Amino acid sequence: MTAYTHILDLAKEVEPPADGILSKTIYQDDQIKAVVFGFGQGQVLSEHTAAKPAVLFFVKGEASVGLGDDRQESQPGTWVHMPANLKHSIEAKTPVVMLLVLLK
Structure with missing residues (x-):
């Protein structure tokens, strides 16, 4: 049997809080770590x-x-690749759900 991870709707994995930032690791192995973030507006x-x-x-x-x-700017569907050591920041204009995939 092949092991896999299937998530039908990433938007439902974390509910953006009214105030604050939540994160939930949804997958991790030797190559990647996937974390879903919820940002309050x-x-x-x-x-x-x-x-x-x-x-x-x-x-x-x-x-x-x-x-x-x-x-x-980002909206639903925006995809960004960042090389190692690139300075980056995020400001939520509305409640946001974002997937971060770290490449090990």
Whole structure:
């Protein structure tokens, strides 16, 4: 039997809080770690870096994303690849659900 993970609706994996940021690891193995985030409207994940490459996929809501010296808008369906050590930040304009995939 082949082991797999199937999630029908990522938007239902975490409910964005009224105030704050929630995270839930939905998958992890030797190659990747997948974490679903829920951001309350107006919440900010301050600028930081990650030692490994990562992918962001916005499932629900709208946010402003800092990527290095740039600022980009996101909406449901937005996909972002970030190389290791890129400065990044997120500001939720509405309640947001986002998938983060860390590449190990």
